[in-house]
Amino acid sequence: YYNYLHRINSTYYGKCCCIYKSIMYLRLALGSSRSFSTGKQLSVETTGKSTSSAPTSSSKVTGSTPRPTVTPIKPRTLQDVVLIDAVRTPFQQSYTGYNDMTIYQLQRESYLSLMRRVGVDRSEVQYAVSGCVVQDVNTANVAREALLGAGFPESVASHTIVQACISSNQATSTAADLVATGRYDTVISSGVDSLSDPPIRYNKHVRNAMLKLNRTKSTMGKLSHLPTILNPLHALKPDLPAIAEFSTGEIMGHSADRLAAAFKVSRNEQDEYALRSHSLAQKAQDAGLLSDVAPITVQESGKYIDKDNGIRVGTIEQMGRLRSAFIREYGTVTAANSSFLTDGASAALLMSEEKAKQLGLKPKAFIRHYVFVSQDPTDQLLLGPAYATPAVLKKAGLTINDIDVFEYHEAFAGQILANLKALDSEYFCTKHIGLNEKVGSLPMEKFNLWGGSLSIGHPFGATGVRLIAMAANRLLAEGGRYALIAACAAGGQGHGMILEAYPQ
Numbered sequence: 001y002y003n004y005l006h007r008i009n010s011t012y013y014g015k016c017c018c019i020y021k022s023i024m025y026l027r028l029a030l031g032s033s034r035s036f037s038t039g040k041q042l043s044v045e046t047t048g049k050s051t052s053s054a055p056t057s058s059s060k061v062t063g064s065t066p067r068p069t070v071t072p073i074k075p076r077t078l079q080d081v082v083l084i085d086a087v088r089t090p091f092q093q094s095y096t097g098y099n100d101m102t103i104y105q106l107q108r109e110s111y112l113s114l115m116r117r118v119g120v121d122r123s124e125v126q127y128a129v130s131g132c133v134v135q136d137v138n139t140a141n142v143a144r145e146a147l148l149g150a151g152f153p154e155s156v157a158s159h160t161i162v163q164a165c166i167s168s169n170q171a172t173s174t175a176a177d178l179v180a181t182g183r184y185d186t187v188i189s190s191g192v193d194s195l196s197d198p199p200i201r202y203n204k205h206v207r208n209a210m211l212k213l214n215r216t217k218s219t220m221g222k223l224s225h226l227p228t229i230l231n232p233l234h235a236l237k238p239d240l241p242a243i244a245e246f247s248t249g250e251i252m253g254h255s256a257d258r259l260a261a262a263f264k265v266s267r268n269e270q271d272e273y274a275l276r277s278h279s280l281a282q283k284a285q286d287a288g289l290l291s292d293v294a295p296i297t298v299q300e301s302g303k304y305i306d307k308d309n310g311i312r313v314g315t316i317e318q319m320g321r322l323r324s325a326f327i328r329e330y331g332t333v334t335a336a337n338s339s340f341l342t343d344g345a346s347a348a349l350l351m352s353e354e355k356a357k358q359l360g361l362k363p364k365a366f367i368r369h370y371v372f373v374s375q376d377p378t379d380q381l382l383l384g385p386a387y388a389t390p391a392v393l394k395k396a397g398l399t400i401n402d403i404d405v406f407e408y409h410e411a412f413a414g415q416i417l418a419n420l421k422a423l424d425s426e427y428f429c430t431k432h433i434g435l436n437e438k439v440g441s442l443p444m445e446k447f448n449l450w451g452g453s454l455s456i457g458h459p460f461g462a463t464g465v466r467l468i469a470m471a472a473n474r475l476l477a478e479g480g481r482y483a484l485i486a487a488c489a490a491g492g493q494g495h496g497m498i499l500e501a502y503p504q
Contacts, residue, residue: 079352081176082363082502084120086348086469087113087294091308091457094195094341100300103132104139106345107146107192113294114188114347115150120359122151125349126184128158129174131167131191133460134198134241135160142192162461164490165409166372166384167191168346169464169497175350176367185355191461192345198241205234245490248378252411252490253326255381257333260414262379263421267332270413271319274337274454277410281311281451289450289477292346292469310340310457337413342457346465363502365472365483369396370497377492380432382415384494385486386422390429390439392484392496400440404480407471409463409487410452419488450474463487468499475501 089109092098098106107130115122130143139145143158163170168191175189201207209228216222228234244251260270284290285307295306314336324331325338356363373387385408393399410416420442422428429438450470453463464487471483483499 076182078180079182079354081179081367082351082353082356083365083367083468083472083499084349084351084356084361084363085114085118086292086346086465086472087117088292088346088462088466088469089113089296089344090293090305091310091342091344091459091462091466092305093310093457094343096196096309096343097303097305098194098298098343099196101194101298101343102139102197103134103136103142103192103194103345104145104149105299106194106343107132107142107190107347108149109296110190110192110294110345110347111146111150111152111188113296114349117294118349118361120186120349120361122156123153124186124359125152125156125188126186127175127178128152128156128188128190129171129178130158130160130189131163131169131171131461131464132160133162133164133167133193134195135162136197136199143190146190146192164493165411165458165460166464166487166489166493166495167461169370169467169485169487169495170372172348172350172367172464172468173370173372173495173497175348176370179350179352182352185352187350188347189350189465190345190347191459191463191465193459193461194343195341195459196343200241201239203234203237203239205231245377245381247491250378250381251326252381253333253338256338256412256414257324257327257331258379259382259418260332260412261330263418265332265414265417265421267334268316268320269417270332270337271316271334273413273417275314275316275319277413277448277452277454278311278313280449281308281455282313284450285311289473290456290470291473292466308456310342311451311455333412333414337454339411339453339458342459344457344459344462346459346462346469348465348468362504365475365502366500368498368500370495371395373494373496375492375494377490381490381492382411382488383419383422384488384492385409385419385496386428386494387433388486388494388496389423389484390433390435392486392498393439396482396498398482398498400442400484403482403484404446404478405471405474405483406442406447407467407474407483407485408448408452409458409467410448410454411458411488413454415488416452419486464495468497471499472501475499476504 128143128147132142141160143160147156147158161170172189175187178184178187206229209225213222213225297304319336322334322336325334371391423439424441426438429435467485471485475483481501485497487495
């Protein structure tokens with residue numbers, strides 16, 4: 001009413017319109033029951049003794065159309081998410097065991113192995129998420145293609161995501177959310193990568209000429225583009241994929257070297273940690289603890305592959321003789337204390353606890369909490385675990401003393417040791433992470449006891465599920481309750497997740 005009074009202007013028409021509307025709003029405010037649109041009195045015939053003027057289900061209203069009865073939406077409650085099991089193909093050094101296989105074939109094999117392992121009918125799966133970094137344009141949504149190739153129903157939807165080295169961490173987190181919110185009861189999280197057959201493009205000059213050639217109609221026009229396409233300076237200089245930061249142009253190994261120097265991690269410390277990783281992986285492999293490995297047969301060659309082939313137990317003296325891999329004169333990062341290019345795939349089956357009980361399945365762990373973090377990609381590129389660890393502990397209401405199993409991604413030995421030093425640094429935790437005190441020293445007797453990416457391998461898109469599988473299996477083998485998973489990734493990103501052992 002007051003709004004229209006203030007809008008009355010000097011014109012006669014404006015005054016009339018605004019005064020009329022002001023009277024309408026005033027009458028509404030005073031509770032008038034007359035309809036201004038029809039000028040008719042609303043009449044309500046009710047049954048019963050109710051004196052309310054609002055129409056009820058037994059009311060008959062004339063002069064207006066009654067609103068239909070609306071069924072309230074069922075409220076959505078969060079469900080407990082459980083990990084039924086997880087598998088992976090044996091991880092192979094690039095250009096070795098899977099040299100003739102595509103990422104589609106590797107991911108398909110992991111799906112087939114997973115379903116054989118859990119004994120669940122494919123029709124129970126409702127969704128799938130895959131992480132893949134080095135994608136093939138022919139199978140860009142590799143999750144979908146692998147599902148169809150593995151014989152899953154066409155009704156199973158899926159998508160593929162990219163988040164560098166934490167791609168399948170993101171796939172698992174996404175799958176957990178889909179289950180927790182009740183959208184689906186059964187979801188596959190997975191990941192795959194192969195550096196044996198990366199996509200290599202012609203350079204921009206040749207690509208442009210080829211596209212113009214394709215659009216040109218005349219023969220002479222087509223011939224005019226051939227000199228550019230056949231020019232050796234262009235044709236023999238393809239755009240090779242590089243493991244480098246787009247934002248900084250720096251190779252990750254250079255960042256690892258600078259990080260090790262910043263935290264005063266010596267070459268000998270890195271070599272000793274790398275030797276520890278290989279030794280523990282070899283011990284776990286010999287003891288049959290790496291039960292997440294599902295053997296496969298390569299169709300093209302008929303070769304049977306049943307174990308990881310990157311585990312190499314040497315000596316400190318042998319490792320010390322290697323040259324620096326990135327910064328020749330002063331670097332401390334070498335091929336021996338770095339993770340190697342790897343091919344492989346992984347897959348995990350997530351369910352709601354209720355669905356698992358319906359199917360008579362025994363889960364391995366609950367997926368409780370997770371976080372994603374991001375920081376400066378120049379100077380803190382590989383410090384994701386240092387930021388993710390306190391963040392996920394806070395979210396779960398836990399401390400490092402509550403954690404029984406630590407599984408951290410080992411991109412480089414120097415990167416792991418720098419993160420451990422950062423967590424135990426009062427200065428770094430207060431000035432950079434923003435904590436009130438340092439997180440503390442992580443107990444090495446609980447840390448990566450079955451090896452890690454330095455020894456087992458690191459297919460970019462598949463490592464996250466490997467970490468989750470190993471953490472869950474270690475909880476069962478060691479009788480622990482909580483496991484903490486952490487990883488770094490390109491772009492200065494990181495991930496942390498808390499698992500809780502399922503009561504056995």
